[in-house]
Each structure stands twice: as structure tokens, then as C-alpha cells.
Amino acid sequence: MVRVESARYGLRGGLALQPSRPEPALPFEEAPLPPLLILPLQSRAGEAALPQVQVGERVLRGQCIARLAGPWDAALHASSSGAVIAIEPRPVALHAAILTVPCIVIRTDGADSALPRLPPCDPALMDRVAVLKRLAEAGVVGLGGAVFSTAAKLACAVAAEVDTLILNAAECEPHIRCDEALLSHQAERIAQGARALAAFLGKPQVLIGLKETLDSAPLEAALTAVGMDEARIVRVPARYTAGAEDILIRLLTGREVPRAGLPTDIGCVCLNVATVAAAGDALLRGEPLTSRIVTVIGPGLARAANLVVRLGTPAADLTAACGGYTDQASQLILGGPMMGLALPDDALPVTKASQALWVASAAQLQAPQAVQPCIRCGACVEVCPVRLLPQQLHAYARSGDAAALEAHALDACIECGCCDVVCPSQIPLVQTFRDAKTELAHAQGQDHRAVWLKSRFEARAARLEQLKTLRENRHQSARDQLRREDPRARLARLKARRQTDDTPPKEGAP
Amino acid sequence: MTAFPTAPAPHGPHARRVGWVMTQVLLALVPGALTALAVRGPGVAVNLALCLGTAYLCEAGALSLRKRPLGPALRDGSVAVTGVLIALALPPWLPWALPVLGTAFGVLFAKHLYGGLGQNPFNPAMAAYAFLLVSFPVAMTRWPAAAAAWDGALAWKAWIGADMAWDGLTGATPLGHVRTQLALTHTLFEIAEQGGPPGARAGLLLNLAYGVGGLYLLARGIINWRIPLAVLGALALCAFSFQVIDADRYPSALFHLTQGAALLGAFFIATDPVSASTTPRGRLIYGAGIGGLVYLIRTFGAYPDGFAFAVLLMNLAVPLIDRLTIPRPYGTPDDA
Numbered sequence: 038m039v040r041v042e043s044a045r046y047g048l049r050g051g052l053a054l055q056p057s058r059p060e061p062a063l064p065f066e067e068a069p070l071p072p073l074l075i076l077p078l079q080s081r082a083g084e085a086a087l088p089q090v091q092v093g094e095r096v097l098r099g100q101c102i103a104r105l106a107g108p109w110d111a112a113l114h115a116s117s118s119g120a121v122i123a124i125e126p127r128p129v130a131l132h133a134a135i136l137t138v139p140c141i142v143i144r145t146d147g148a149d150s151a152l153p154r155l156p157p158c159d160p161a162l163m164d165r166v167a168v169l170k171r172l173a174e175a176g177v178v179g180l181g182g183a184v185f186s187t188a189a190k191l192a193c194a195v196a197a198e199v200d201t202l203i204l205n206a207a208e209c210e211p212h213i214r215c216d217e218a219l220l221s222h223q224a225e226r227i228a229q230g231a232r233a234l235a236a237f238l239g240k241p242q243v244l245i246g247l248k249e250t251l252d253s254a255p256l257e258a259a260l261t262a263v264g265m266d267e268a269r270i271v272r273v274p275a276r277y278t279a280g281a282e283d284i285l286i287r288l289l290t291g292r293e294v295p296r297a298g299l300p301t302d303i304g305c306v307c308l309n310v311a312t313v314a315a316a317g318d319a320l321l322r323g324e325p326l327t328s329r330i331v332t333v334i335g336p337g338l339a340r341a342a343n344l345v346v347r348l349g350t351p352a353a354d355l356t357a358a359c360g361g362y363t364d365q366a367s368q369l370i371l372g373g374p375m376m377g378l379a380l381p382d383d384a385l386p387v388t389k390a391s392q393a394l395w396v397a398s399a400a401q402l403q404a405p406q407a408v409q410p411c412i413r414c415g416a417c418v419e420v421c422p423v424r425l426l427p428q429q430l431h432a433y434a435r436s437g438d439a440a441a442l443e444a445h446a447l448d449a450c451i452e453c454g455c456c457d458v459v460c461p462s463q464i465p466l467v468q469t470f471r472d473a474k475t476e477l478a479h480a481q482g483q484d485h486r487a488v489w490l491k492s493r494f495e496a497r498a499a500r501l502e503q504l505k506t507l508r509e510n511r512h513q514s515a516r517d518q519l520r521r522e523d524p525r526a527r528l529a530r531l532k533a534r535r536q537t538d539d540t541p542p543k544e545g546a547p
Numbered sequence: 548m549t550a551f552p553t554a555p556a557p558h559g560p561h562a563r564r565v566g567w568v569m570t571q572v573l574l575a576l577v578p579g580a581l582t583a584l585a586v587r588g589p590g591v592a593v594n595l596a597l598c599l600g601t602a603y604l605c606e607a608g609a610l611s612l613r614k615r616p617l618g619p620a621l622r623d624g625s626v627a628v629t630g631v632l633i634a635l636a637l638p639p640w641l642p643w644a645l646p647v648l649g650t651a652f653g654v655l656f657a658k659h660l661y662g663g664l665g666q667n668p669f670n671p672a673m674a675a676y677a678f679l680l681v682s683f684p685v686a687m688t689r690w691p692a693a694a695a696a697w698d699g700a701l702a703w704k705a706w707i708g709a710d711m712a713w714d715g716l717t718g719a720t721p722l723g724h725v726r727t728q729l730a731l732t733h734t735l736f737e738i739a740e741q742g743g744p745p746g747a748r749a750g751l752l753l754n755l756a757y758g759v760g761g762l763y764l765l766a767r768g769i770i771n772w773r774i775p776l777a778v779l780g781a782l783a784l785c786a787f788s789f790q791v792i793d794a795d796r797y798p799s800a801l802f803h804l805t806q807g808a809a810l811l812g813a814f815f816i817a818t819d820p821v822s823a824s825t826t827p828r829g830r831l832i833y834g835a836g837i838g839g840l841v842y843l844i845r846t847f848g849a850y851p852d853g854f855a856f857a858v859l860l861m862n863l864a865v866p867l868i869d870r871l872t873i874p875r876p877y878g879t880p881d882d883a
């Protein structure tokens with residue numbers, strides 16, 4: 038039996054933004070194939086991917102259309118079949134801003150013909166380099182919004198020999214309910230992915246942080262079905278910022294990620310459940326990442342739904358799939374009320390980072406108010422999940438006191454916005470903090486660049502070293518494993534694997 | 548394609564506004580103000596009117612001198628809270644010029660000289676009170692005896708500052724009474740035998756009324772529990788420790804918690820956000836400091852009650868407290 042328990046460690050600050058009881062489930066369906074797909078060549082700050090196709094070329098679903106140079110960088114795939122009609126700069130939502138970046142535009146042909154799937158790459162049988170390569174080739178990235186390459190994250194985790202794999206199913210912003218759909222309709226994808234990644238990491242403890250208002254039964258059954266009985270489902274409060282990576286890690290393990298460090302420094306690797314499901318698809322079924330679940334919701338729409346959406350689908354096609362706008366539609370927001378990005382129009386496409394499309398009514402939005410002086414009420418201090426003093430940070434940011442900002446740990450701010458929404462003086466705190474961070478980085482530009490170049494060099498050297506060790510280990514570990522394993526268990530495992538391979542992939546319609 | 552307006556995150560939910568917060572504080576003061584009116588007589592209403600009027604006039608004057616927009620500051624209600632707190636702290640038989648003078652001092656000197664809302668290091672209401680107490684010690688300790696509180700003629704004479712003998716018409720507050728009796732080497736037991744300090748019931752009632760308002764503020768999340776709890780906790784702890792040492796000379800914790808400005812001070816004065824500490828641990832220290840000082844002043848100082856001086860002294864310590872109690876940010880080792 039999979040253990041279900043409540044979180045042992047407390048949550049600090051945060052806001053109760055969601056109902057404390059389960060909400061009625063949303064319909065779960067496949068979004069219609071859009072006529073046009075817009076796939077940005079850039080998904081986060083950094084270099085743009087190199088197109089692997091030319092304008093006019095026909096592409097199939099799952100065909101790689103762009104890739105980056107790094108060995109663990111995620112590739113980009115056509116999310117349906119059709120013709121490349123343009124490779125041109127277009128506005129897309131990237132990392133909390135609308136930027137104009139080169140995009141590959143595909144006119145779909147409606148046939149949705151796919152490339153044949155790749156052979157499975159089960160971590161229980163394959164060596165680690167092959168697994169990481171497959172994840173990168175299949176374009177798997179963090180689907181919780183960070184879109185960091187999963188292969189790169191796992192390479193780090195292997196190098197740090199992490200002892201804990203955390204699955205994040207604690208989505209905590211209102212209106213973001215894509216993981217909820219995944220958990221109740223496709224829990225087996227999560228379980229299979231979790232088993233594969235646990236095998237890859239050498240059997241760490243597996244903790245699943247599940248929002249307490251979500252039903253744990255489907256996931257429990259799925260985990261038991263794949264033999265992951267030792268996994269633990271930890272119920273976490275339905276409270277905002279419980280789902281932020283660093284906060285969830287502390288909630289589940291009591292460990293804190295060092296300020297300038299990574300979760301792997303404290304033996305943890307944390308992946309969103311959707312990412313784990315996508316990794317499972319890539320490894321066990323040979324399927325690249327071409328779609329994701331997006332919650333389309335809000336009083337500005339005729340109805341709400343969780344849609345399985347091809348990457349690159351323009352927002353307008355999704356709102357149309359939900360019956361179009363009502364006269365309450367006042368803003369189109371990609372994400373939730375706390376960290377979502379307001380879109381200037383609905384031609385912008387869904388990316389791997391898009392979790393929800395929220396068409397808000399005026400009543401749901403904060404009307405612009407006159408800013409008043411800080412009255413030091415401390416409401417912001419009470420809600421800050423990382424124990425900062427927002428009112429002090431604000432004062433220092435305004436006076437441009439870099440040393441004081443450093444001493445008050447501006448860098449630890451996760452820009453969650455809790456302080457901002459409780460401030461009775463309507464001070465735009467988060468905006469001030471974002472600007473101050475940018476300015477600080479700019480001011481330290483010179484030495485930063487030197488540090489950055491050095492770290493890049495070191496990272497490359499480390500990566501090469503890592504690859505070498507991995508290669509040396511691989512035969513040895515495979516041999517060891519076979520030697521250790523009981524022959525009957527081995528037979529059972531091979532049988533089980535054949536069964537998994539036979540089950541039809543459940544991508545899409547429930 | 549449909550276009551939409553954009554705005555930076557966060558997009559909601561709605562925050563409380565300063566004006567709403569101050570309105571809630573004023574609302575929470577209603578039971579206390581009504582009780583004060585009942586036990587202290589019409590002077591309370593006159594003080595309220597004088598203080599509120601002066602507070603608004605001074606605020607408007609200071610703002611226009613500083614060339615600031617009047618609307619938002621007058622509407623946010625913070626100056627009303629200052630005025631009401633001054634009025635409720637004053638004795639009811641005061642020449643009319645004193646509330647006016649005190650409030651003007653509080654608003655102009657303690658608030659606007661430092662840069663207005665949010666900038667003042669000292670609690671303006673307590674600065675005003677302390678200013679009056681030091682400058683007019685006789686008038687400021689003239690509390691009507693229970694029987695004379697609602698005597699209109701006497702009240703009138705007090706307001707216009709008529710020259711007359713007040714002896715016999717005034718009575719000490721319970722804290723003052725106990726203090727004088729103890730100084731005459733009576734024991735608490737003897738005081739209790741003579742029926743206890745006069746006015747103790749009224750004092751208890753008044754404190755309960757402020758307590759109700761304070762609980763309302765706590766329940767609505769307007770004030771945080773740390774400061775009031777620390778003030779009352781420290782006051783009670785000091786009283787209890789001394790009572791254990793000598794129950795004949797040191798009144799009980801209950802007496803201290805229900806007399807004088809205890810609950811008004813803990814819930815409404817010490818919690819003034821601007822001049823209080825803002826860190827969670829700092830608030831505990833700040834509150835405990837006030838509670839402890841109040842006890843010391845009441846027991847060993849020159850005044851029967853000491854909220855104003857305790858608050859002002861702790862206001863002085865706030866920058867230091869804040870600096871020493873910066874919380875450890877997430878992901879930072881303890882020794883950093």
C-alpha cells in the first residue's frame with residue numbers, strides 16, 4: 038500500500054486563495070487541432086534553438102524541428118503534421134514577459150500523421166547517458182512553468198547523488214488546475230514516469246506532494262499497479278506558495294535549499310507531475326513532448342475545461358473551444374492571479390510553460406489604486422513565505438541601498454506576490470523587487486560577466502567529467518545489477534515491461 | 548484576434564486599504580468610548596470633538612504647507628485614530644485649550660515634522676499625552692470623583708478653566724489610590740478591607756470594553772496578536788512575580804491588567820504600526836518592553852500610570868530592535 042500522510046513540516050506565510058474543499062471537476066478533453074501552430078525557438082533566457090527544417094518543408098508530428106547545442110538541452114518538435122510556412126520573429130510569452138523571438142510557424146494539414154515512435158529506453162535496462170539523451174531528444178522540460186531541461190536537472194541530480202525524488206502535485210494558484218486533470222485521468226502516466234525516474238536515480242525515496250483538496254485514490258492505485266509501494270503521498274495545504282519548489286521541499290523534508298544553491302545541494306530533485314508523466318512517455322513509449330494540459334477557465338468564457346493542447350496552439354483557438362468570450366471578459370491572463378502574465382491579445386501561442394488561460398472578469402481583478410506611504414503594518418512580513426521584510430526591502434530599493442538589499446536577502450525573494458496583495462497602502466512591492474534585482478544585476482554587470490564565463494567553463498568541464506564517469510560506470514552497473522537480481526524477479530520484471538509496452542498510450546481523451 | 552488590456556502581476560485578490568483598516572480601528576473603539584462617556588461624564592464627548600477637530604485642521608494645514616494632496620490623507624482616517632486615542636486618554640475635566648494644544652503637538656510635531664504618515668518614529672497620540680502631562684501635571688491628573696462626573700456645572704467650569712478649589716470633587720484613579728495608600732504604609736489587605744480602591748469597578752468596565760474592541764481587531768486580522776499578547780503577558784508576569792514576593796505591597800496581575808490604560812494601551816496604542824517594531828520577534832520584544840516598563844513606572848515611578856512613557860521609550864528602541872531581529876531568510880544558515 039502506498040502511504041498517504043500529512044506534511045510533517047509547517048508552511049510559513051502564504052495566502053489562503055483557494056476553497057478548502059474540492060472544487061467540482063472540470064471537463065477533460067482534447068482541444069481541436071488548430072489551423073496554425075506557432076513554436077518559439079526560445080523558451081527561457083539564453084540562446085535560441087537552431088531550426089532543423091526550412092520554410093516550405095513538410096513535417097510530421099513528433100519530428101524534431103529545432104535543437105540547441107548543449108548535450109542536455111531539450112529539442113523542439115512539430116506538434117502536428119503540416120507545412121512550415123514561416124520562420125520569423127513573433128511575440129510570445131516568455132518568462133513573465135512578452136518578447137518577440139524567432140518562431141517556426143506550421144500550417145497543419147489535419148491528418149496529424151506522426152513519425153514512428155522511438156524504441157523504449159527503460160532506465161532499468163539502459164545506462165544513464167542514454168536515458169538523459171532520450172529525455173533531451175524528446176524535448177522534456179519542466180511543465181510546472183520553469184521549462185528547465187529535465188535532462189539537465191537529472192544530470193545534476195545524478196552527479197549530486199540525491200536521495201529524494203519529489204513529485205510536485207501541489208499546484209497552489211487559483212484557476213490552475215491542469216495537474217488536477219492529469220492526476221484524476223492519467224495517474225498511470227505519472228506512476229510509470231515516477232518508476233522510471235526512480236530507477237534512473239538509483240531508488241531514492243519518492244515523495245509526492247499532493248494538494249489536500251485533490252483525490253489521492255487514482256494515484257495510489259496507479260502507484261501500486263506499477264509496484265511503487267514505497268512511494269509516499271504527502272498531503273500539503275491548499276495554500277498559495279505551497280507548490281513553489283523550494284517551499285514544497287521544505288514542507289516535505291524539512292530541508293531548505295541554500296540561497297545561492299540548487300535542490301540537488303540538499304539531496305533533492307523536484308519535478309512537476311506533468312513533467313514526470315512526459316518523461317515516462319519519452320522513456321517507456323518513445324514519444325516526444327508535443328502536447329500538454331492547459332486549464333481554460335474564467336467568467337469571461339462560456340465554459341471552463343482542462344484541455345489537452347498541442348504546443349504552439351494560439352490562445353484564441355482554446356477560448357473558442359470553450360465557447361468563446363462572454364461580455365464579462367476583461368483580461369486574458371496566462372497563469373493565475375498571483376504570477377500570471379496578462380496577454381495583450383489572444384494570437385499568442387501556448388508553450389511548454391503554459392498551465393492555464395484565465396479570462397478574468399473586472400470583479401476578479403485588482404482595480405488600480407493610489408499608492409500611499411508604507412504604514413509599517415507588517416502585513417507583508419506575516420505572509421512572506423521566505424521570511425523577508427518586504428517593507429524594509431521596499432525602502433532600501435527606493436533609496437538604492439545595494440548593501441542593505443543584500444543584507445536583507447533580496448535575492449531570496451521568490452516574487453510570489455503575497456506581500457503585494459496584502460499591502461493596505463497598495464505599494465507595488467513585487468514590481469519594485471523585480472526592478473531592483475535587474476538593476477543590481479546590471480550594476481554588478483562587469484564582475485557578473487566574469488563570474489558567468491568562469492562558471493560556464495567550469496560547468497562544461499564538469500559535464501565532460503560527468504559523462505566520462507557515467508560511461509565508465511555503465512557496464513559495471515549493468516553487470517552488477519544482473520548479478521544481484523534474483524532470476525525469477527528478473528523474469529517478472531521483463532514480463533511486466535512487455536505489458537507496459539502493450540498498453541496503448543493514453544495521451545489525450547479520457 | 549481579440550486585444551486585451553494588460554497589467555503587471557499580481558492581478559488580485561483585493562487588498563485592504565488603509566482607510567478601511569482605520570475605519571475598523573475606529574469601530575473597535577466605539578464600545579470603549581461609550582463606556583468612557585458613561586463613567587467619566589460629558590467631558591469625554593467634548594474632548595473627542597476638540598481632538599478630532601484639531602487633528603483634521605492640523606493635518607490639512609500641515610499637508611498644504613508641505614504641498615501634498617489633501618484628499619487621500621484626510622480620507623485614510625489615520626489622523627482620526629490619532630485624535631480619538633488622544634481624547635480617550637485625557638481626563639474629562641480639562642480646560643478646552645489643552646486637548647487642542649496636545650492634539651496640535653501630536654499631529655504637527657510628532658507626525659508631520661518627521662515626514663507624515665508612515666515616517667513618525669513616535670506614536671503621535673502618546674507624544675501628545677506625554678507633552679500635556681509634563682506641561683500641565685495638575686490639570687492632567689484631575690479625575691472627577693464618581694458622584695461628580697456627570698455634574699454639568701462643574702464640567703463647564705473645568706472647560707473654561709475657572710479658578711476654583713477642586714479638592715473634594717476629584718478622586719484618584721484606582722491605580723493612583725493604591726499608590727498613595729501604599730505610600731502611607733497601608734497594606735493592600737487594608738485597602739481591600741475599606742472596600743477597595745474607589746472607581747475600580749468603572750476601571751474594570753472600561754478595560755473590558757476596550758478588550759472587546761481589541762478582540763474584534765484580532766478576529767478581523769487588523770492587528771497581529773504578538774504586540775498585545777507581549778504587553779499584557781509582560782505586565783502580568785511582572786505583577787505576578789512581585790506579588791509572590793510580597794502580596795501586601797504589590798497588587799495582583801488581574802488588578803494591573805484591568806486598571807488604567809492596560810487594555811486600551813495593549814490593543815490600540817502599542818499596536819500603532821508606524822512606530823512599532825515590524826519584525827515578528829521584534830514585536831514580541833517591543834510589546835514585552837512596554838509591558839515591563841508600564842509595570843516599573845506604575846510601581847516605582849513618579850506617575851500612577853505609565854503607558855505613554857513606556858510606549859515612547861520603546862519607540863526609541865525600535866530601530867535597534869528591528870535591526871537585531873531580522874528574520875533568517877529561507878535557505879540561509881543560522882550563523883549567517
Ligand code: SF4
Nearest residue numbers: 411412414415417460
Ligand atoms: S504591507 Fe504595505 S504598508 Fe504594510 S508594512 Fe508592508 S509595505 Fe508597509
Ligand code: SF4
Nearest residue numbers: 421450451453454456
Ligand atoms: S514577493 Fe518576495 S518579498 Fe514578497 S512575499 Fe513573495 S517572496 Fe516575500
